[in-house]
Amino acid sequence: MINNMKLKLSNTLSRNKEEFKPIRKEEIGMYCCGPTVYNYAHIGNLRAYIFEDILRRTLEFNRFKVKHIINITDVGHLTSDADSGEDKMVKAIRREGLDFTEESMLKLAKKYTLKFKENFKDLNILEPNIWCKATEHIPEMIKLVEKILENGFAYETSTAIYFDISKFKDYGKLAKLNIEQLEAGARIEPDPEKHNPLDFALWFKAAGKHQNHVMQWDSPWGKGFPGWHIECSAMSMKHLGEQFDIHCGGIDHIPVHHTNEIAQAEAAIGKKWVNYWLHNDFLVMKEGKMAKSKGEFLTLQVLKDKGYNPLSYRYFCLGAHYKTQLTFSFEALDGAESALKRLKENVVSFKENNDSVSNKKIEEEYKKRFLEAINNDLNTPLALAVVWEVVKDKEIGNNEKLKLLCDFDKVLGLGIKTFEKEKVVVSGIIDELLKKRDDARKNKDWSKADKIRDEIKEKGFAIKDTPEGPVLEKI
Ligand code: AMP
Numbered sequence: 396m397i398n399n400m401k402l403k404l405s406n407t408l409s410r411n412k413e414e415f416k417p418i419r420k421e422e423i424g425m426y427c428c429g430p431t432v433y434n435y436a437h438i439g440n441l442r443a444y445i446f447e448d449i450l451r452r453t454l455e456f457n458r459f460k461v462k463h464i465i466n467i468t469d470v471g472h473l474t475s476d477a478d479s480g481e482d483k484m485v486k487a488i489r490r491e492g493l494d495f496t497e498e499s500m501l502k503l504a505k506k507y508t509l510k511f512k513e514n515f516k517d518l519n520i521l522e523p524n525i526w527c528k529a530t531e532h533i534p535e536m537i538k539l540v541e542k543i544l545e546n547g548f549a550y551e552t553s554t555a556i557y558f559d560i561s562k563f564k565d566y567g568k569l570a571k572l573n574i575e576q577l578e579a580g581a582r583i584e585p586d587p588e589k590h591n592p593l594d595f596a597l598w599f600k601a602a603g604k605h606q607n608h609v610m611q612w613d614s615p616w617g618k619g620f621p622g623w624h625i626e627c628s629a630m631s632m633k634h635l636g637e638q639f640d641i642h643c644g645g646i647d648h649i650p651v652h653h654t655n656e657i658a659q660a661e662a663a664i665g666k667k668w669v670n671y672w673l674h675n676d677f678l679v680m681k682e683g684k685m686a687k688s689k690g691e692f693l694t695l696q697v698l699k700d701k702g703y704n705p706l707s708y709r710y711f712c713l714g715a716h717y718k719t720q721l722t723f724s725f726e727a728l729d730g731a732e733s734a735l736k737r738l739k740e741n742v743v744s745f746k747e748n749n750d751s752v753s754n755k756k757i758e759e760e761y762k763k764r765f766l767e768a769i770n771n772d773l774n775t776p777l778a779l780a781v782v783w784e785v786v787k788d789k790e791i792g793n794n795e796k797l798k799l800l801c802d803f804d805k806v807l808g809l810g811i812k813t814f815e816k817e818k819v820v821v822s823g824i825i826d827e828l829l830k831k832r833d834d835a836r837k838n839k840d841w842s843k844a845d846k847i848r849d850e851i852k853e854k855g856f857a858i859k860d861t862p863e864g865p866v867l868e869k870i
């Protein structure tokens with residue numbers, strides 16, 4: 396592969412498209428905030444993981460080795476992203492009518508984690524090298540909180556250990572919001588013991604409203620449980636080292652979660668933590684935001700139940716740049732589904748008629764343009780346009796087209812290599828008609844065989860007679 400096209404990525408920290416320069420050439424560290432497993436992921440959430448998958452595949456296409464981590468939040472994420480409300484997991488226990496026990500919590504987490512991983516398979520998203528669960532990293536989180544306290548960036552109250560944002564010079568640098576703006580959003584349910592409404596909990600004590608929290612661990616501050624933000628800082632540093640390359644998530648994480656992650660991590664290590672912060676914009680419905688809290692959200696399962704191929708949703712997402720807001724509609728998904736189907740039909744026909752006409756100049760030009768597109772901040776709409784130009788090219792052979800498309804698919808992940816003619820599952824009646832036609836042919840009763848062929852056609856299937864026997868194709 397040509398590697399003279401530099402990879403450029405939009406870094407939220409600088410608000411610029413920057414050339415990607417890894418900390419260590421041998422391996423890139425990439426951390427993606429994962430799901431809070433209190434409910435199914437909605438298709439908006441899945442847009443985030445598709446974007447991150449494209450990023451990882453693009454890094455690998457550029458021959459970087461990637462260590463990719465996704466966390467599973469199974470404790471500590473309150474119903475607001477800040478410190479108010481109750482733990483989302485606790486809320487889900489109530490919603491599902493389970494007992495308020497640790498067992499229920501684990502059961503719930505397991506159920507939604509499995510479903511989440513199924514979504515990954517359906518969408519052909521590569522599994523991370525490590526899935527890490529918050530509840531399995533409590534000692535690392537406690538250690539990090541101790542370090543932050545020791546460095547003078549936190550204080551203890553009767554209910555929590557709070558991060559003191561006034562001690563951290565660049566608080567809010569990621570969101571580029573001024574403190575007044577941030578404060579305005581943090582005034583709901585203020586804790587009178589907080590020095591500043593923006594101070595956030597590193598650790599909640601099992602006290603006050605959290606006295607009966609279902610999951611509690613021993614800590615130097617008595618029994619309690621971690622805040623949501625601390626888990627990502629602790630787990631990423633455990634698996635990727637103190638400083639690493641890339642941290643991702645949706646844009647909603649910029650003002651609170653990632654802002655707080657940076658503050659606490661840099662307060663602990665005393666230097667810059669992550670070099671590149673990448674954020675995808677939202678998937679919205681025509682009517683506005685999808686809200687899990689109100690129960691109004693679309694899952695991949697709903698799309699599957701309606702008969703859509705999950706990869707059509709992936710194709711739909713690739714049709715927009717990750718940094719633009721994308722509006723979901725079933726009409727738009729239909730468009731993606733028929734485009735993917737056409738791509739499949741073309742690929743299948745290239746496989747069936749695998750002629751070879753090589754033209755290195757044209758092939759190299761396609762490779763260059765594809766790489767330029769994805770290396771320019773993951774421009775997937777342009778990369779798809781190159782795919783279609785290859786499909787329609789009249790100068791190169793099908794064999795060459797297949798090679799190019801399979802190469803591009805290392806990034807796109809549409810499963811091009813595995814495309815094959817759809818097996819037609821026929822109902823009892825068609826099966827019977829096929830048998831009758833077969834008998835008629837054996838008896839050389841051609842007019843009867845033709846009549847049956849027409850009957851089958853009326854039912855929506857064409858018969859192709861091949862040396863291996865008749866094959867049905869959907870009309
Ligand atoms: P959550 O499970 O809510 O923590 O979200 C998982 C991921 O999905 C995070 O990276 C969020 O920023 C992202 N996300 C949440 N809602 C949307 C949406 N509607 N569109 C795109 N990404 C989203």
Ligand code: ZN
Pocket residue numbers: 427428429627652
């Ligand atoms: Zn996170």
